Every structure is written in C-alpha cells, then in structure tokens.
Amino acid sequence: xxxxxxxxxxxxxxxxxxxxxxxxxxxxxxxxxxxxxxxxxxxxxxxxxxxxxxxxxxxxxxxxxxxxxxxxxxxxxxxxxxxxxxxxxxxxxxxxxxxxxxxxxxxxxxxxxxxxxxxxxxxxxxxxxxxxxxxxxxxxxxxxxxxxxxxxxxxxxxxxxxxxxxxxxxxxxxxxxxxxxxxxxxxxxxxxxxxxxxxxxxxxxxxxxxxxxxxxxxxxxxxxxxxxxxxxxxxxxxxxxxxxxxxxxxxxxxxxxxxx
Amino acid sequence: xxxxxxxxxxxxxxxxxxxxxxxxxxxxxxxxxxxxxxxxxxxxxxxxxxxxxxxxxxxxxxxxxxxxxxxxxxxxxxxxxxxxxxxxxxxxxxxxxxxxxxxxxxxxxxxxxxxxxxxxxxxxxxxxxxxxxxxxxxxxxxxxxxxxxxxxxxxxxx
Numbered sequence: 001x002x003x004x005x006x007x008x009x010x011x012x013x014x015x016x017x018x019x020x021x022x023x024x025x026x027x028x029x030x031x032x033x034x035x036x037x038x039x040x041x042x043x044x045x046x047x048x049x050x051x052x053x054x055x056x057x058x059x060x061x062x063x064x065x066x067x068x069x070x071x072x073x074x075x076x077x078x079x080x081x082x083x084x085x086x087x088x089x090x091x092x093x094x095x096x097x098x099x100x101x102x103x104x105x106x107x108x109x110x111x112x113x114x115x116x117x118x119x120x121x122x123x124x125x126x127x128x129x130x131x132x133x134x135x136x137x138x139x140x141x142x143x144x145x146x147x148x149x150x151x152x153x154x155x156x157x158x159x160x161x162x163x164x165x166x167x168x169x170x171x172x173x174x175x176x177x178x179x180x181x182x183x184x185x186x187x188x189x190x191x192x193x194x195x196x197x198x199x200x201x202x203x204x205x206x207x208x209x210x211x212x213x214x215x216x217x218x219x220x221x222x223x224x225x226x227x228x229x230x231x232x233x234x235x236x237x238x239x240x241x242x243x244x245x246x247x248x249x250x251x252x253x254x255x256x257x258x259x260x
Numbered sequence: 261x262x263x264x265x266x267x268x269x270x271x272x273x274x275x276x277x278x279x280x281x282x283x284x285x286x287x288x289x290x291x292x293x294x295x296x297x298x299x300x301x302x303x304x305x306x307x308x309x310x311x312x313x314x315x316x317x318x319x320x321x322x323x324x325x326x327x328x329x330x331x332x333x334x335x336x337x338x339x340x341x342x343x344x345x346x347x348x349x350x351x352x353x354x355x356x357x358x359x360x361x362x363x364x365x366x367x368x369x370x371x372x373x374x375x376x377x378x379x380x381x382x383x384x385x386x387x388x389x390x391x392x393x394x395x396x397x398x399x400x401x402x403x404x405x406x407x408x409x410x411x412x413x414x415x416x417x418x
Contacts, residue, residue, distance in 0.1 A: 171388075190334075
C-alpha cells in the first residue's frame with residue numbers, strides 16, 4: 001500500500017508503528033462523563049422518578065426472582081437477596097471464569113448462569129431481558145468504587161485490552177487513546193469527548209432512546225472510526241472492558257447512568 | 261446536549277458509506293521537503309466544491325476537529341487549530357501534504373491521512389481499499405483553504 005506513495009526527501013517512507021502513544025490518566029484525575037453533562041441530564045440521572053433506566057431495572061428485579069421453568073431455580077433461588085449477594089460484583093467485573101478458563105464480563109456471567117444453572121437459553125445481546133438483569137445486578141454496586149481484581153490470570157486480557165485501546169484502527173486511523181487519553185475535554189463537533197470510563201453501564205442514552213450495554217457504546221465509537229466493530233460477546237470486547245475498568249478505578253459505579 | 265446536533269460523526273458516516281465509489285489504486289505523489297508541490301490531478305481544484313467538502317461533517321469531516329471562518333456552521337470541534345487564515349500560513353504544497361498524509365509531518369497526529377491507503381487494522385467493510393477522499397476532492401480543498409486569508413473581513417475585529 002505504501003508503495004503507492006512515492007516518497008521524497010522527507011523520508012516519509014518509514015512510517016512508524018501505527019500507534020498513538022498513550023498518556024494514561026492518573027487515578028486522582030479520573031472523571032466520569034457525568035461531570036461534563038448539562039445540569040438537566042445530571043438531574044435526570046440522579047432523580048429516581050426521572051431516570052428512564054429504572055424501567056429496565058424493574059424488569060431486571062422481576063427476572064431476578066422468576067424461575068425460568070417450574071423445576072429450575074430463579075437467580076434469587078441460588079443467590080438470595082440481590083442487595084446483599086450482588087453488592088460490589090459489577091465493580092470488579094470482568095473477572096475470571098473457571099469453567100471456560102477465560103475472562104468473562106457481567107453479561108457473559110448472567111448468560112453462563114442461565115445455561116449452567118437454569119438450563120435455559122442465553123439471552124440475546126441488547127435484549128430487554130439481558131439489559132434489565134445486567135442493570136439490576138450492576139445497580140447493586142451504585143456508589144461503590146470500581147476495583148481492580150489482583151488476579152494474575154486476567155493479565156493477558158488486561159494487556160490485550162490496552163493494546164486494542166492504543167492501536168490505530170479503521171479508515172480514519174484513530175485510536176481510543178487518541179480521543180480518550182489525549183483529547184478528553186475537547187470537542188468532536190458538538191460532542192464533548194469524555195475520558196471514556198464505563199462507570200454507568202448498562203445506561204440510558206438519549207440518542208438511543210433506550211438502555212444499552214457498554215459493548216453497544218464501544219461499537220458506536222468503532223463505527224465512528226470507520227472500523228469494523230467486534231461482534232457482541234467477542235473476547236476482544238471483554239479484554240477492552242477489563243482494561244477500561246482498570247483505567248477507571250476508583251471512580252464510583254453509576255448504573256443506571258444517563259448520557260446524552 | 262438536547263436539541264443540538266448530536267454526534268453527527270457516527271450517524272453521518274454510516275449514511276455516507278454508500279455514496280462514493282472507490283477509485284482503486286492511488287496516484288503516486290512526491291513529497292519534497294514538507295510539501296507535495298505537484299497537484300494530484302490535471303483539472304485545477306475548485307474552491308467552491310472545496311468549501312462544501314470542508315463543511316460537510318460526513319465527507320470532509322474537518323469541522324469535527326477544526327473551527328474556521330464558517331459563521332453559519334455551529335458547534336465545530338476543537339481538536340485541531342482554527343483554519344482561519346491558514347492560506348497565509350501554509351503554501352498549496354504544504355496544505356496538500358497535510359491533507360494527503362499529515363503523518364509524514366507528525367507521526368502521532370490524530371488528523372486522518374486523507375489520501376493514503378491505511379495500514380491500520382479492522383477497516384470497516386464499506387471503507388476498505390480506498391482513501392478517505394478522492395484526488396480531486398483533495399485538490400478542491402487545497403484550492404479552498406488557500407483562499408482563507410487572515411484579512412479583517414474574515415476575522416471579527418475584537
């Protein structure tokens with residue numbers, strides 16, 4: 001491809017590795033996108049009567065205590081009260097799944113429980129059921145700081161996620177780091193570029209008119225880079241999520257957040 | 261953000277994806293110093309078409325990152341410098357290189373290389389094997405940018 005560019009004295013033929021150097025944000029300077037939102041959207045997130053995500057939470061609460069079949073346990077049948085059993089769980093995901101010997105994110109864990117313990121089909125990504133249950137579980141961590149599990153088995157997911165974050169992708173040759181490490185606080189057209197922390201997922205986005213998962217958000221960012229988004233549930237997304245959570249700690253969880 | 265143009269970047273790019281046909285292999289360009297002195301096309305650039313491309317957030321994409329003397333265009337981005345007066349600062353050849361492959365000037369720049377087949381990964385299916393803009397579009401934009409002079413008529417007097 002480069003041969004098409006006959007280069008002159010500038011020596012532009014030796015294009016360095018297609019990476020934009022990362023400048024990681026120190027923990028004390030990490031900020032949620034919440035801080036950059038207009039007061040009306042902040043109020044919508046804070047106010048229990050106005051937050052549209054609560055509709056999905058209600059679905060999730062119902063599913064938590066409903067048996068999938070008469071002879072199969074509900075989530076509550078194994079775990080009991082979500083408020084105690086699920087407190088802090090989302091703040092430390094993705095974690096390691098012993099059964100598959102691979103990293104697993106919260107949505108993956110919920111579907112694994114359905115398959116392994118409830119004898120049921122996994123829910124489709126972005127289905128009302130999976131979003132509702134994930135939001136319900138994640139909301140039990142609201143206000144708790146994101147923690148980074150010190151599990152050596154997650155090391156390769158962490159470094160794969162970081163590599164994906166800093167690598168140039170797509171026709172425009174942008175990287176996640178180009179915007180979220182290097183240019184947060186600036187504007188991309190009308191949009192304020194946030195630091196890109198996944199503190200509030202699943203969250204309600206006004207532009208979506210609905211709840212969406214962090215993977216939906218990442219697919220949007222990749223499409224904007226004119227890159228081919230990873231498929232829902234792809235190991236690359238789980239690795240990216242692990243890196244994003246490391247990068248976001250110790251910000252508090254905000255599920256269900258509201259974003260423009 | 262309610263009531264404002266949202267992230268035009270995302271939706272717009274999808275819409276634009278089917279619009280332009282790829283032109284296949286790129287024309288060779290020669291970099292001399294920090295410029296590409298020779299035009300990419302024989303037909304001269306058209307500044308009016310260039311302006312249209314520059315303000316089009318789904319084709320030129322420039323306003324996602326740059327402000328400029330475009331009073332009718334609201335909410336430009338600020339990832340790059342203001343384009344007002346850029347025709348005074350840079351020659352046509354320097355503008356051409358900046359557009360064709362700004363990474364030849366600054367390897368870490370986030371400004372896309374508009375006329376270079378990317379060696380990056382995971383290029384979306386609709387965008388593979390073609391530059392961000394065609395050769396004639398590059399010439400049109402150069403012809404427009406060179407008209408941006410830092411004259412009082414273009415900059416509001418403080």
